Amino acid sequence: MSDTKTRVLIVDDSALVREMLTGILSADPALEVVGTAPDPIIARDKIKALSPDVLTLDVEMPRMNGIEFLERLMRLRPMPVVMISTLTQEGADTTLRALELGAVDYVAKPTQRLSETFEALKSEIREKVRAASRAKVRGARPAAARAVPAPAADPGRYARLDVIGLGASTGGVEALGEVLAAMPKDAPGVAIVQHLPGAYTARFAARLAEQLGRRVVEAADGAVIAPGEVHIGPGDRHFEVAKGADGRPVCRLVEGQRESGHLPAIDRLFASLAAFGPRAAAALLTGMGRDGVTGLAKMRAAGARTIAQDAATSVVYGMPRVAWEEGAAEAQAPISRIAAALLEKAGAEIEGANP
Numbered sequence: 013m014s015d016t017k018t019r020v021l022i023v024d025d026s027a028l029v030r031e032m033l034t035g036i037l038s039a040d041p042a043l044e045v046v047g048t049a050p051d052p053i054i055a056r057d058k059i060k061a062l063s064p065d066v067l068t069l070d071v072e073m074p075r076m077n078g079i080e081f082l083e084r085l086m087r088l089r090p091m092p093v094v095m096i097s098t099l100t101q102e103g104a105d106t107t108l109r110a111l112e113l114g115a116v117d118y119v120a121k122p123t124q125r126l127s128e129t130f131e132a133l134k135s136e137i138r139e140k141v142r143a144a145s146r147a148k149v150r151g152a153r154p155a156a157a158r159a160v161p162a163p164a165a166d167p168g169r170y171a172r173l174d175v176i177g178l179g180a181s182t183g184g185v186e187a188l189g190e191v192l193a194a195m196p197k198d199a200p201g202v203a204i205v206q207h208l209p210g211a212y213t214a215r216f217a218a219r220l221a222e223q224l225g226r227r228v229v230e231a232a233d234g235a236v237i238a239p240g241e242v243h244i245g246p247g248d249r250h251f252e253v254a255k256g257a258d259g260r261p262v263c264r265l266v267e268g269q270r271e272s273g274h275l276p277a278i279d280r281l282f283a284s285l286a287a288f289g290p291r292a293a294a295a296l297l298t299g300m301g302r303d304g305v306t307g308l309a310k311m312r313a314a315g316a317r318t319i320a321q322d323a324a325t326s327v328v329y330g331m332p333r334v335a336w337e338e339g340a341a342e343a344q345a346p347i348s349r350i351a352a353a354l355l356e357k358a359g360a361e362i363e364g365a366n367p
Contacts, residue, residue, distance in 0.1 A: 017044040018145040021064035023055040023081075024048070024096060025073040028126065033068060033096075036134045042142055050074075052081035059089070066092045066144045069115070071106050079109055086114040092144035094137075096121060104212040108219055111185040116144040116327060120209050143182060143300045147327050150186075173200045173358035174291040175237055175253060175261040177311075179278030181207040181299025183327025187347050188297065189220060192242060194351035197226050200293075200358065201237035201261060203245070203253050203285070205278045207299065210248035217244045237261040245276040252284035261288070272303035278331075282307025286314040293317035293354045296341065300330035309340035317357045320344050 020043055022033045030048045037043045046062045049055035051073045059067070067085075071078040082093060095118040097107040107118045117140045121129050130137070176199070180188055184206045192202065208216060214230045220242065221228040229235075231243040231251050237260070245251025249265045256262040264284070271277040278296070282304055285292045294311055296304045298321055312318040320332035320341035325348070335341040345353040 016042075018042060018142065019044050019046045019062070019065045020068065020141060021046060021055065021058055021062060021066075022048040022068050023050075023052065023073070023078075024068070024070040025050050026070070029070070029096070029130075032127065032130045033137070036130060036137055037068075037141060039134075040138045040142070043138065052076040052078070055081070059085075059091075064091075066094065066141050068094050068096055068119075068141065069110075070096050071098075071110075079106060079113070082110055082113050082115060086149075090114060090149045092116045092147050092149055094119060094140050094144050104215040105219075107212065108185060108216055112189075114149060114186075116140075116147045116149065117182050120212075139300075140182075143328055143330075147183065148325075148329075150327070170198070170200050170239070170355065170358040172291065173293060173355070174259070174288050175285060176200050176202045176354055177253070177281055177285045177292065177294035178202060178204045178297065179206075179281060179294070179299075179304040179308075179331070180204075180297035181274075181278075181301065181303065181328070181331060183298035185216065187321065187325075187327070189223060190347050191295070191297070191350045192220065192224055192226075192228075194348070195355070197240050199240065199351075199355060201239055202242045203231070203237060203251065203261070203263070203281060204242065205245045205251055205276045205281045205304075207274055207303075208247045210246055213244055213247040217242075220244075231263040231265060233263060233265040235263045237263060245281065247276070249276060250280040251276045252280055253288075254284065255287060272306075273301060274303050278304030279307040283310050285316065286310040288314075288316065290315035290317075290357070293319070293357065295319040295321065295345075295350050295354055296332050296335045297321045297347070297350070298326040298328050298330075298332065300328045302331055302334045304331055305335045305338060305340050308335050309338065312340055312342060317354060318342050319350060319353045321350060322346050 228242040252264040
């Protein structure tokens with residue numbers, strides 16, 4: 013065994029799932045399964061004994077559910093966790109809660125035909141566990157500490173900006189909440205692509221609406237993106253923004269195949285925002301890969317404000333790193349200052365606006 017391998021502990025009450033995950037992860041030369049546990053109580057002891065680098069964690073387990081265990085783990089011993097969640101409405105709520113608590117990523121699995129499902133997901137599972145081993149784990153923080161709300165603005169203060177785009181992947185659920193909480197409620201409308209499956213995006217929008225006390229919705233074709241509103245692309249179609257007859261930003265949902273490995277693709281959203289030229293701004297947040305980089309470059313070429321999240325605050329400094337290195341982003345900023353940086357050229361004078 014190589015000391016450079018990522019050490020993984022599998023926590024799941026199903027012996028079949030433990031066996032399948034062990035086989036899938038052990039087949040990757042970069043990964044080593046150092047143990048398994050059928051419940052969080054046993055997992056707690058094995059974490060102490062084995063010091064794994066990454067945990068895969070089921071939700072429904074005896075003696076203590078996965079969310080309760082995750083909350084304790086992130087408070088007492090933060091470490092990279094990949095959740096194994098069901099692709100259901102209930103699973104969406106649980107997964108989003110886990111990501112808010114500090115889980116790095118998740119694998120969404122249907123509730124039937126597990127052997128076929130895990131075979132189809134094996135590349136995704138390995139990739140997410142590898143990425144988790146390199147992720148920055150911040151641990152759980154009180155909701156009130158995640159963002160400092162920006163002050164209210166005067167009417168017309170953002171007249172030079174029509175729309176803001178945000179793109180995120182791994183680590184994005186918490187990052188997006190922090191950026192949106194720091195935006196004044198009369199700021200320009202926001203269009204978002206967060207890599208989530210179709211069953212999850214409506215619940216993600218609803219949770220943000222509850223947390224932020226503002227209009228956050230899953231994007232609908234033809235809907236106008238009004239100031240103060242947030243529209244999140246559904247997890248099964250590409251999300252673009254077009255100019256309406258009166259020049260206002262309008263949602264466009266497009267059927268299609270995955271692009272840059274994703275549906276929806278951040279690249280598609282950002283490329284569409286380039287049509288707004290300097291009246292648009294966008295930020296590419298935490299995530300692995302390079303989705304969003306090409307679209308962000310088109311926006312910058314059109315005169316839009318373009319920002320990349322910095323390395324220190326990105327859970328996975330992948331997409332924003334490429335955007336910065338390839339010149340698609342004109343500036344980098346920590347997550348706490350992304351909102352201010354985006355609004356800077358709209359005339360905003362929020363403290364810390366200069367990235």
